[in-house]
Amino acid sequence: MPHAIAAGLVGLAVLVAPASPLRADPTPPDGIFAPTVEIERLQSFDRAGKAGTRFGALEWLGGLVIRSPSPHFGGLSGIVTADHGRDLLMISDVGFWLSARLDSDAAGRPLGLSGIRMASVVEQGRRLLDKRDADAESLAVRPAPGGFEAIVGFETRHRILRFPFAVFPTGALSAVGERLNGIPGETATLAYGKGLESLAAAPPGSPIAGAIVAIAEGPRRNETDSLGWIIGGPKPGRFTVALSNDFMPTDAAFLPGGDLLVLERRFTVADSLGARIRRFAAAEIVPGARLEGRILFQADLSDEIDNMEGLAVDTAEDGATILTLISDDNRSILQRTLLLRFRLLPE
Template sequence: MRRRTRYLLMLALALSCQWSGTPERPMLGAVPDLTATPVPLDPGNPNHLKVGALTFMGGVRLTSKDLAFGGYSSMTIDRGLFTLLSDGGTIVRFRLDDRFHLSAPGFGDLPVGPGTGWTKADRDSESMTLDPATGRVWVGYERVNQIWRYSRGLTLPATMVAPKPMADWSENGGAESLVRLHDGRFLVIAETNRRLPSQARSALIFDRDPVEKPLEGFEFGYLPPEGYDPSDATELPDGRVLVLNRKLALPFTWSAVLTLIDPRHIRPGVTIRGREIARLAPPLTVDNFEGLAITRENGATMLWMVSDDNLLILQQTLLMKFRLDL
């Protein structure tokens, strides 16, 4: 999540509490309140469904009366169960049917992580990836530049590592993208940390689970579209990786670009640039997209994107579904 919006949130919390100390981390209530309202891709043209290699299949705006709802930076979908993880460590789960009707909502919180969990800095979880075979989940944390592995459902026991190659990544631009590849390797892309003097973002390939073998792998660079920052990535069925890149333009306009990279072409020290396959910008329905996930339906690849509203009234939590045709 961008720093300027975080500062606005912290200021708002401080003013509302009449307290000048560090803001307490927003926590979801015990009773889940969640509503899904359909949204179009193009409010001015309902027949506009194609954007590059994407075909719009539907979308919803997620809302809740719970004031801690929002800020979702990563997402997994496992056998129809959606799990959204915020950059404050809160968890939202639910199911959607073919008509985007929501059911079985559930709220939760990461059981352990960096720090005590009292402040937002203790749970700055920005990325997440799942092994569907074991149910284990890996979470990338900014600020501390750590990777934590949780048991099925983001439960205990949990194990962590602070990979040496990530030690000097900036605390506000760390592991925004984390992908477990089908061959057992892991890919990590930093949000803003750069391989100077270029604009390429710092990136890593771990040969296996970084929690177990953090020193086995290599560094490379990912060059996003000009003006954009990578915010998430996911592996396609053919082994290629889709990278989500997003940009905030003044006064307050978001856009997103999806690029395609092939891990087979990544070598130590190289810089790779993805191939653009779609660009979403106003007047399309777009916000601060930060989470990606893939599902398969009747042989087709479906791409899901979720937006991080930064807990701001000016933004929305959007969940959009596209068919991917490459």
């Protein structure tokens, strides 16, 4: 994540909130604990409340502002969903899992969260309490023998871990991480703050079914594109993602048919904070490709966004494709943890 993110407006001035890097929080409880959480429902996606519900190729379903007095809450950087988007699993960049149940109405509009639980991320028997070890930035889940495995990308100390568990999502809270096999060595050369911000597990409908796709947040020195890797599966290799208009990848998720959605963030003094989603065709995701895709959605601070870092895709009971986004508040009082839900409109 960047060292500073726009957090809001005072008049026309943008407040810049520093990320909370290495502060010493109280030692979290052993095992699973339940933080106190307050939920506020958003009334509209555009702040003026006049734009309706369609935003690009997406239909706004609703959103939640999530607050907690717990010193361990916040910094949520990755999200995956199941059970038509009602079961949520998230990971933070300060070393915590969070699982919850999304309460929604018949139309899929989010009403609140229940059953919220947190636990420390554990790597090889050791809780990740140091920010340099705990800086998880991306999360994917795929089926595995005995249940599932969560795949987590870390920056600062660049690596990818796998966490086997039996029951989604609560089983992940007690899972123990180990290194994922087949990680390209050059992922270790990524710059500080430009690590593996996006991970996605290719579904059965994808030409690269079974693979993990990893994308760096930004380019390396003297390069203009973000690097991406297809790890495992039938066509492993490297590709690049073309960048434009100062947007950088922050997460990715596959659609059931194999197309890839990439969530991107922009933060500049001139343009303030922005979020967009691009779609990449399944057939284009091959070693050696330079992916450009097409923009499905774009938003700025006239909309209810913050530092959007997590993207999940699920299928509603009526067959519609649902997108769930989560923001990383950098654990700053100037920023918010937002959970946003959209329906992908038919092409």
